[in-house]
Amino acid sequence: MTATAWTHIPAASTMPRHTLRHPDGRCLYVYGPLRGGLRADETPTPPPTALHQRCDLLTGGWVAISPSRNARPQTGADVPTTPASDRSPSCPLCPGGPEVPFSYDAAVFENRFPSLSPHPPPPPRNQDLAVPSFGRCEVVLYTESHVGSLATLTPLQVARVVAVWRDRSRDLWAQRRHRHVLIFENRGEEVGATLSHPHGQIYAFDRLPPLTARRVSTLVEHRDRAGRCLSCEIVARDDRAAERAVAHNDSFAVAVPYAARWPYEVHVRARRHGLRRLGDLTPSERLDLAAALQEVVIRYDGLFGTDLPYMMVAQEAPAGDDGQPQADWHLSFEFLPPHRSATKLKVRASVETSTGLFINDTLPEMSAAALADVAVPPRSWDGITVPDTQPA
Ligand SMILES: [Zn+2]
Ligand SMILES: [Zn+2]
Structure with missing residues (x-):
């Protein structure tokens, strides 16, 4: 395993953020130099129709109904880039596409096909169990290059992605109506990614999703019962269980969780x-996070010698009724890859979907050992910072 050790962290730098607006009102945030503008003759996207949420009476949970998402573009990994180019002519996320018509370092835009909207239509009439689907859906472009991933980006580019996440996270949490902000990435068609360009997404919710609410309850109950932080205890347990460790990191425990649901799950x-949130990171913690995330993906890709599809979610502390982040929540990134071998997928099938009980075909300790054994080429993070952002 490799270890992060910063011999020198340069003084905090800043990165400008430029805010542009598409004719349909959607925001585009460009980070770093601004090298162009939006087209004046752009055809506005009509607002999403039939978007609403329905209550499941048996569970009290909500289901987001979003039929317009079926119109999303689909350009999988089979779309070749032009020779000697890292751009794909058919990719809507490459420079020159409909979202960012010019070259960029990193960018974020409001999703053209959202499941949650800051201006949702009213729910269908005569439906007493439906509410507007309020929230926000954004797409995070890690780089303008069509080819790449968190594993292959340079340390400078990964640091920039962390800076962009911090910027958007702070902005979205600052809106009191947002109770939860979820930064995530779906990599690979196996987990529903419709575009292969390196990118992630952000959803902001006006209510706690069911699993998030359950985690909050567990933390509160443990604090009431034991008088201490359950998240600190989980970190201590992970540190004691060397057989589940995947990488060494000063600021983060990087391990296959004790009760892993997915064969190669890593937290x-x-x-x-x-x-508790990305905004709480110190300069050295920002770098440690960037290095840890990149190392996990490098290990994934080395596991079977191919780009391992995964779901990655940033678990930031949700807001309580008082708007404050949950006190005992520790920021975490969770990687959930569906593969159980080079060729076989773990499918969330009948039992998992209907009961919530996961059946993991792999011993977590063996998965951790396999990931820890992957050789990780040394990377130099000297001189890299995760910059603060500021409006241009
Ligand atoms: Zn692209
Ligand atoms: Zn704690």
């Missing part, structure tokens, strides 16, 4: 109590 969990 990157903040060690420091009080590090």
Whole structure:
């Protein structure tokens, strides 16, 4: 395993953020130099129709109904880039496409096909169990290059992605109606990614999703019963279980969780109590996070010698009724890859879907050993910072 050790962290730098607006009102945030503008003759996207949420009476949970998402573009990995180019002519996320018509370092735009909207239509009439689907859906472009991933980006580019996440996270949490903000990435067609360009997404919710609410309840109950932080205890347990460790990192425990649901699930969990959201990261913790995330994906890709599809979610502390982040929540990134071998997928089938009980065909300790054994080429992070962002 490799270890992160910063010999020198340069003084905090800043990165400008430019805010542009498409004719249909959607925001485009460009980070770093601004090298162009939006087209004046752009055809506005009509607002999403039939978007609403329905209550499941048996569970009390909500289901987001979003039929317009079926119109999303689909350009999988089979779309070749032009020779000697890292751009794909058919990719809507490459420079020159409909979302960013010019060259960029990193960018974020409001999703053209959202499941949640800041201006949702009213729910269908005569439906007493439906509510507007309020929220926000954004797409995060890691790089303008069509080919690449968190594993192959340079340390400077990964640091920039962390800076962009921090910027959007802070902005979305600052809106009091947002109770939860979820940064995530679906990589690979196996987990529903419709575009192969390196990108992630962000959803902001006006209510706690069911599993998030359950985690909050568990943390509160443990605090009431034991008088201490359950997340600190989980970090300590991960540190004691060397057989589940995947990588060494000063600021984050990087391990296959004790009760892993997916065969090669990995959690990157903040060690420091009080590090609840991306905005809480110190300069050295930002770098540690960037290095840890890249190392996990490098290990995934080395596991079977191919780009391993995964779901990656940033678990930031949700807001309580008082708007404050949950006190005992530790920031974590969770990687959930569906593969159980080079060729076989773990499918979330009848039992998992209907009961919530996961059946993992792999011993977590063996998965961790396999991931820890992957050779990771040394990468130099010297001189790299995760910059603060500021409006241009
Ligand atoms: Zn592209
Ligand atoms: Zn804690």
